[in-house]
Amino acid sequence: MTDITPLRDFIRAMTRLADEGATESRWLTEGAALLRQLIANDTWLPEECAQPGPRYRQYLLHCDPMERFCVVSFVWGPGQKTPVHNHTVWGLVGMLRGEEISTEVKPGVPMAFGQVDHLRPGEVVAVSPNLTDIHVVENALPDRASISIHVYGGNIGAIARSVFDPVTGAQKRFVSGYDNAAVPNLWDRSKEMRAA
Numbered sequence: 001m002t003d004i005t006p007l008r009d010f011i012r013a014m015t016r017l018a019d020e021g022a023t024e025s026r027w028l029t030e031g032a033a034l035l036r037q038l039i040a041n042d043t044w045l046p047e048e049c050a051q052p053g054p055r056y057r058q059y060l061l062h063c064d065p066m067e068r069f070c071v072v073s074f075v076w077g078p079g080q081k082t083p084v085h086n087h088t089v090w091g092l093v094g095m096l097r098g099e100e101i102s103t104e105v106k107p108g109v110p111m112a113f114g115q116v117d118h119l120r121p122g123e124v125v126a127v128s129p130n131l132t133d134i135h136v137v138e139n140a141l142p143d144r145a146s147i148s149i150h151v152y153g154g155n156i157g158a159i160a161r162s163v164f165d166p167v168t169g170a171q172k173r174f175v176s177g178y179d180n181a182a183v184p185n186l187w188d189r190s191k192e193m194r195a196a
Contacts, residue, residue, distance in 0.1 A: 098146025
């Protein structure tokens, strides 16, 4: 049985930031520090939220009841990548297992590819409409899955966003949704209470 205590502690700390009305700057600094602590250990992720599929998968781990933030596990099979896309809200990406390549894409006709971030376990990068919001992400490993933990300033699976044609710059609306029908049960603390 997976001990999801680190995820529960992370969500509590992020909820405190939300309750304090954190600015984007605080989310991207204090939230990033909290995410680095969470991804320093990879044993807490429930196995059902770590399964690759025929395309990359997006598993919701938690969504704040007021949709101020959400936590998502992205699982990339070998060779899998996203289309060029945006977020419209701030986000943090923390590498849990494997490696991921995130390439910034700048608007234009054709769109221009910019900075390339090669994320390894323990590393965190930010996205935001106020920083860099358009990119393409891919699994850097040809022979196994990679998993990153994402935190967004909203319920990312329900936010209308865009995918882009890199040649023409044309954009198309999309809503990503999630690949799981149920979220992990963070609040069953019965085992620890029985042991106390």
